[in-house]
Amino acid sequence: MDGGLGAPLAALSLACALLVAPEPANAVGIHVVPARVAAGQSITVTLYCPAGAKGGTVDGPTTFGSRRAEFADGKGTVTARIPQDADRAEHQVNGFCDDGESSAREAVVSAFIQVF
Numbered sequence: 001m002d003g004g005l006g007a008p009l010a011a012l013s014l015a016c017a018l019l020v021a022p023e024p025a026n027a028v029g030i031h032v033v034p035a036r037v038a039a040g041q042s043i044t045v046t047l048y049c050p051a052g053a054k055g056g057t058v059d060g061p062t063t064f065g066s067r068r069a070e071f072a073d074g075k076g077t078v079t080a081r082i083p084q085d086a087d088r089a090e091h092q093v094n095g096f097c098d099d100g101e102s103s104a105r106e107a108v109v110s111a112f113i114q115v116f
Contacts, residue, residue, distance in 0.1 A: 030058075030095040030109040039115055040084040045069075046077045047109070049097035056097045063091045063115065086115050 029048040037043050045058045047069050058078040059066045063086050069076030095109045 028097065028109055030093065030111045032093055032111045032113055035112070036114045036116065037082055039082050039086045039088065042079055042081045043093075043113060044077060044079050045093060045095070045111075046075055047095040047097070048075045050074075052099060053097040054099055056095055059094045059096070060091060060113075061094070062087065063093075063113070082113075082115055088116055090114050 027048055028050055031046045031048075033044050033046075047056045047058055049056055049071065051074065053071060053074065055071050056069050056076055057066055058069055058076075058080070060080060060082075063082050064080035067078040067080055069078045090112050091114075093111050093113055095111075
C-alpha cells in the first residue's frame with residue numbers, strides 16, 4: 001500500500017457527484033433541498049416519476065403534511081415550510097406518483113431531512 005489518498009478521494013468525488021446528479025428520464029426518485037433545515041424555514045422537494053405519471057403527492061407526515069405536485073417533463077416540485085414547532089430531529093419525506101385518474105399510487109420514494 002502506498003498510503004496515498006488518490007483512490008479514496010476519487011471514490012468520494014464520485015459519491016458526491018451521484019448525490020447531486022439529476023434523476024435520469026423515467027427514473028423514480030425524490031430530491032430535497034436543503035436536507036438540513038432550520039424550523040420555520042422552507043424546503044423544496046422535487047419528485048421524479050415514471051413516464052405516464054400525471055402528478056404526485058409529497059408528504060412530510062411529521063412536519064408539513066401532504067402537498068400535491070403537478071407534473072411537467074416527469075417531475076413535480078413542491079415548496080413547503082417546516083413549522084417552527086417541528087421536533088428538532090430527522091424527519092422522513094415521502095413521494096407518491098399517480099396516473100392522475102385514480103387514487104392508486106404507482107411508486108413510493110423517501111428521503112430524510114434534518115430539522116434543527
